[in-house]
Amino acid sequence: MRRPRGGESERPPPGRVEIHEGDNLPLLAALPDASFDLIYVDPPFNTGRDQERRRLRTERGDDGDRVGFQGRRYRTTVLGSARYADHFDDYLEFLVPRLREAHRLLAPTGSFFLHLDYREVHYVKVALDGIFGRDAFINEIIWAYDYGARSRRRWSAKHDNILWYARDPRRYHFDHDAIDRIPYMAPGLVGPVKAARGKTPTDTWWHTIVSPTGKEKTGYPTQKPLGILERIVRVHSRPGARLLDFFAGSGSFGEAAAALGRDVVLIDANPEAIAVMERRLARFAPQVLRPAPIVEPTAAPVEEPAGGAHEAVSILPPSPTGLGPSPLHTPGNRAKDA
Numbered sequence: 586m587r588r589p590r591g592g593e594s595e596r597p598p599p600g601r602v603e604i605h606e607g608d609n610l611p612l613l614a615a616l617p618d619a620s621f622d623l624i625y626v627d628p629p630f631n632t633g634r635d636q637e638r639r640r641l642r643t644e645r646g647d648d649g650d651r652v653g654f655q656g657r658r659y660r661t662t663v664l665g666s667a668r669y670a671d672h673f674d675d676y677l678e679f680l681v682p683r684l685r686e687a688h689r690l691l692a693p694t695g696s697f698f699l700h701l702d703y704r705e706v707h708y709v710k711v712a713l714d715g716i717f718g719r720d721a722f723i724n725e726i727i728w729a730y731d732y733g734a735r736s737r738r739r740w741s742a743k744h745d746n747i748l749w750y751a752r753d754p755r756r757y758h759f760d761h762d763a764i765d766r767i768p769y770m771a772p773g774l775v776g777p778v779k780a781a782r783g784k785t786p787t788d789t790w791w792h793t794i795v796s797p798t799g800k801e802k803t804g805y806p807t808q809k810p811l812g813i814l815e816r817i818v819r820v821h822s823r824p825g826a827r828l829l830d831f832f833a834g835s836g837s838f839g840e841a842a843a844a845l846g847r848d849v850v851l852i853d854a855n856p857e858a859i860a861v862m863e864r865r866l867a868r869f870a871p872q873v874l875r876p877a878p879i880v881e882p883t884a885a886p887v888e889e890p891a892g893g894a895h896e897a898v899s900i901l902p903p904s905p906t907g908l909g910p911s912p913l914h915t916p917g918n919r920a921k922d923a
């Protein structure tokens with residue numbers, strides 16, 4: 586990707602990051618209306634299995650379990666793994682209440698991006714048309730990649746679908762000058778000046794997946810590439826805007842947002858995701874809010890000290906998320922939320 590022509594010539598100061606551990610539905614319900622300029626989510630795709638990424642160490646060894654280049658044998662040791670469940674009896678019943686919250690939380694010129702794949706995208710598109718209105722659907726972006734095994738029985742599925750809805754289709758933020766440029770397929774047909782400048786992408790975005798051996802990799806399953814998310818952040822929001830990802834995983838959207846000077850709230854129910862985000866986003870000094878530990882009742886009630894875990898306050902004023910000291914984080918309410 587080439588840098589955009591206009592828009593942001595210099596990187597703005599980094600944005601603030603707030604990370605919340607917990608089921609997103611009750612956390613979203615506690616947020617004020619119209620409090621975010623851009624919401625991106627990449628929910629579980631309902632693949633019907635657990636998503637797992639194992640971290641392996643590979644060493645040469647004659648007794649190795651894998652055979653590599655020139656027949657050399659390698660021993661693999663599993664160092665650890667990260668996983669989350671991705672099977673739902675009724676996917677729409679799970680997702681739709683969260684999509685309604687996304688709609689409520691969007692500012693009047695805000696945009697919503699939903700990242701899915703071929704399995705559920707058609708059903709969810711119909712649901713979103715009902716929530717946002719059909720005229721609020723602006724684009725279906727196809728992220729095309731080319732990696733991994735190929736099927737011998739059908740065309741191999743090598744793309745994801747990203748649906749873009751505007752809160753108001755008559756006025757939404759879209760900064761054309763902030764779009765990066767890509768090379769022409771046939772530069773000889775357009776002349777040297779145009780060829781050097783490149784062209785803007787269409788609704789089909791070619792981009793590699795996160796390299797399994799590259800610097801960007803966190804080890805969290807289904808991590809999305811920064812290049813895709815930076816494009817969304819740059820074009821669909823301004824520096825200083827308030828962004829939200831409530832299926833945050835390893836925090837890819839959070840990293841794109843904060844690095845480009847946007848404040849961002851990230852939510853995930855999986856403690857492993859929270860740990861990965863805490864490490865990955867450490868340079869932005871994130872505020873991390875976890876549910877209060879469940880304390881067994883004792884015979885004599887213990888008085889809670891002032892300023893304890895329940896007193897943590899959201900870091901994103903002036904329109905605060907209000908999530909910090911939420912009673913939703915207390916053990917009593919967790920049972921109700923489940």
Ligand SMILES: C[S@@+](CC[C@H](N)C(=O)[O-])C[C@H]1O[C@@H](n2cnc3c(N)ncnc32)[C@H](O)[C@@H]1O
Pocket residue numbers: 607608609610627628629630669805806807808809810831832833834835836837838852853854855858
């Ligand atoms: C596809 S992954 C997100 C990956 C992320 N975009 C990245 O680049 O790393 C989906 C995430 O949704 C989280 N999740 C699933 N159900 C959730 C819920 N009810 N509340 C909050 N997070 C949830 C999972 O723990 C998982 O981390």
